[in-house]
Amino acid sequence: MKTVLYFPKSKIALGMFLLQVQDVNFSFGDQKVVEQVSFLVKKGECFGLLGPNGAGKTTLIKIIVGLLQPKEGHIIFNGIDVHKETGKIKPLIGVCFQESIFYEDLTGKENLEFVTSLYNIPRRKVKEAVSNSLNRVLLTEKDANKRVEHYSGGMKRRLAVAAALLNESQLLILDEPTTGLDPQARRALWDAIEALKEEKRSILLTTHYMDEADILSDKVAIIDSGRIIASDTPKALKDSLGESVIELTCNLTKSEFLEDATKALEASAIVCLEHGYKVLTSEPDEALPEIVALGRKHEIGLLSLKVSTPTLEDVFIKLTGKALREG
């Protein structure tokens, strides 16, 4: 029997949601890692959890799959209370964690075959399951027959996704799938995830790359210091800013410039980046001459100025006053 006891005050129809996370709290000792986190993942949706490193994304994933017990809150997966019936949800979820967790002396295929035994996939279906998974992540038969020790970082990540796909799970969890990959490998993995989306697979994706969350997610929750600070579609989040973004690159960054700019500009947020500043403002036309003048005054060596529409990172900046990569 499916449990639908939670979200009692909500007016939304819970039946359409595959995963319900409600008021989850978790701490390591005195340190709060996850605070009052709630979100819903629809069937067939790719839900992105976007946040800097250390925001609590992986801990949240561990809670969702039943590895960690939350101090408070509930997680309902397909009507099953995860922490009361952990054993029941294990075959229904496929997880790809951050680390490469393969046996380097075995081939990619052998590693996948081993995973099929862990999931009790019937012997007669093993070959087909392995082959399907490999195809989905665009790994060739030749690649699959190589030992994992000879794989590139990108191939290992794709193999990890393939392993998570083997059990034809109802929910695929990808924890920072492209961390540490070069742009080409990232692109290849995105293609694989896009293909999975086309199959209407339900995906929960964690990332600290705003472009990744933007491109792949149907809906995004922005998480910082264990709390969800905003949640909506990427477009709605960006539109909600209603502002433009001025990005300036310069030779020097100075605290005096930042102080003066904060006083002088009609900006909702100004942050210092590695090689310049980002200004979020609803009046870019007025802000631009002011920025140039301030740049001259403080001799920051202005190199370029760019006015653009907001990204998810800008949403994060607006909400937290810091850039995603600052953590």
Next chain:
Amino acid sequence: MMRQVLAIVKKDMRILWRNKSWWVFLLGIPLMLTLILGFVFGRETPITVRTGIINQDTSTSPIPEIGSVSEKLIDEMNKTEVFKPVHLFSNVSEAVKQLKNGEFDAVMVMHENFTWNIVMIRQANMTIYVDSTDPQRYQIISSAINAFTIELTRKITQGRIDVVKPYISTLTEENQTFVVESMWAMSEPVGIKIEDTAVRKFRYVEWMLPGVLGLEALFGGLGFSGQFIANERERGRLRRIQISPTSNWALLIGEMLSSLLRVSIAFGVVISVGMIVFNVSNLNWAPEITIPLILLTTLNASALGLIISAVSKTANTASGITNMATIMLQFLIGSYIPVHMLGPLEPIARYLPYTMANEALRRIMVGYGYYTNITPLVAYLALSTFAFLTIGAFLYKITNKRYI
């Protein structure tokens, strides 16, 4: 669960087959261990005592047909495996100098009138120089020289009796016997006869082989299991198993089974080297008892490894503790150092399960049923295995949660 256990074993065997470093561990160590221990302790050739002799004896025998006893002695020594070839010196200080330099093990000086004194039933004098700088070598040399002097004394006594016999032939038979027995009694006041109760004669290498098997069980069990959980945990593979429908216990049983299989290969190496290189064939193999006993010992060591692995935060820590434990235990379990030689450590050593295992294996394989009572030893081993497994499984469960 059975399928998952077998999948874990299959995976481990594949890794084993492909990873050369495992083969070094699996084949190299038992091979080297058996060869080294076999050659060092189990050699067939007798000890050689490199001997220098200074013969100061210029006396002649009053009985011409006897000739020079000192020269005869040198000839006899040259016929022995232990002393040949003896080197003759003309001066004591030169010989002693070479002894101190390690070029000789002993220097014997046969003093003036050696022959005359022996034949005339007086005390003939000999000085033997040895160097105790190397205590072990000194012990071996002293034993060889003692054995030689006992034999020499017997031969001289027999010679003297032969010399005396014509002079006592006029006495009654009873008195003749009395004289002969008195001469033997004066030579050896206590007649010692050593009776060997061993069921069969064994060479040292044969006595040692069961101990090497015990040692391999320790090395293999502890070495393989001591790191696997810490390793699996550190690399995130344990987490993957925990999120799958496979239970932690399937992993544990699978890894234990793999450990037993891997160590069985090492046992094969030890036995093969023993049979092929050292011609060990005299042992009571009794596979129906020895195989379960060896596997039980391996399981015991694996369970100890599990405890170490479970409590270690990192694979490196587990590896360090395992290595330290293995290095210490190998000297304590009677594999190549008899437990009675361990001094104050003996009481600890006696209660180690691996010492019990070695003792039980020796009683079966070398004792040939003479020492039949292995039940207390096996019971102790089984109980300690159960205890280690219980503690290990408990810690495994607790720490798996802690280090997720």
